[in-house]
Amino acid sequence: xxxxxxxxxxxxxxxxxxxxxxxxxxxxxxxxxxxxxxxxxxxxxxxxxxxxxxxxxxxxxxxxxxxxxxxxxxxxxxxxxxxxxxxxxxxxxxxxxxxxxxxxxxxxxxxxxxxxxxxxxxxxxxxxxxxxxxxxxxxxxxxxxxxxxxxxxxxxxxxxxxxxxxxxxxxxxxxxxxxxxxxxxxxxxxxxxxxxxxxxxxxxxxxxxxxxxxxxxxxxxxxxxxxxxxxxxxxxxxxxxxxxxxxxx
Numbered sequence: 622x623x624x625x626x627x628x629x630x631x632x633x634x635x636x637x638x639x640x641x642x643x644x645x646x647x648x649x650x651x652x653x654x655x656x657x658x659x660x661x662x663x664x665x666x667x668x669x670x671x672x673x674x675x676x677x678x679x680x681x682x683x684x685x686x687x688x689x690x691x692x693x694x695x696x697x698x699x700x701x702x703x704x705x706x707x708x709x710x711x712x713x714x715x716x717x718x719x720x721x722x723x724x725x726x727x728x729x730x731x732x733x734x735x736x737x738x739x740x741x742x743x744x745x746x747x748x749x750x751x752x753x754x755x756x757x758x759x760x761x762x763x764x765x766x767x768x769x770x771x772x773x774x775x776x777x778x779x780x781x782x783x784x785x786x787x788x789x790x791x792x793x794x795x796x797x798x799x800x801x802x803x804x805x806x807x808x809x810x811x812x813x814x815x816x817x818x819x820x821x822x823x824x825x826x827x828x829x830x831x832x833x834x835x836x837x838x839x840x841x842x843x844x845x846x847x848x849x850x851x852x853x854x855x856x857x858x859x860x861x862x863x864x865x866x867x868x869x870x
Contacts (some may be wrong), residue, residue, distance in 0.1 A: 691827020
């Protein structure tokens with residue numbers, strides 16, 4: 622699906638960047654392109670880990686890395702959130718793990734968490750976490766242009782990966798329509814991500830954005846009528862608490 626959604630999102634972001642304007646310089650190209658590389662490898666390794674390993678382990682471990690890396694880098698760069706916001710960050714990290722937990726089907730033999738799966742899981746979490754860190758380094762004067770270069774490098778890399786793994790096939794029918802919709806949502810989410818990072822501390826914006834699994838679970842409940850586990854329910858409640866604490870701090 623990303624073979625279609627990424628290029629379409631690239632066109633949308635490029636159009637928005639032209640309308641908004643902004644300075645296109647080496648820093649915008651460099652940090653944007655690096656961000657796209659981290660996105661592409663993050664998706665590749667995450668899906669590979671899900672296919673080969675237990676979802677109940679891969680998903681929460683990836684999530685905690687995605688949330689923890691922006692926090693760690695932000696603190697290392699000298700960011701010091703307020704006391705309430707700091708506690709909110711800790712609550713958010715716990716919420717991310719709980720919401721990302723998956724119930725194990727007793728009728729299905731779970732995959733083993735092998736060394737290879739562990740490396741893929743850690744790699745995907747680090748890559749996704751660096752996504753926030755790298756795009757945050759782009760100059761504010763460039764406005765939306767770093768997102769364009771990020772999606773360009775990610776699109777090219779995903780095409781290369783798909784071709785190398787003999788998966789270079791575009792979706793058709795309903796999957797194609799969903800890919801187009803995903804591209805529109807992807808473009809909007811990327812713009813919101815960049816604006817959030819520009820308006821707040823990396824350590825705070827990064828951990829809030831890593832709470833996206835809560836929205837996924839909520840949509841699964843409302844749209845797909847799926848049942849959630851008790852731990853996921855607790856995680857969603859903690860996520861709301863964390864958002865309130867970070868906003869207040």
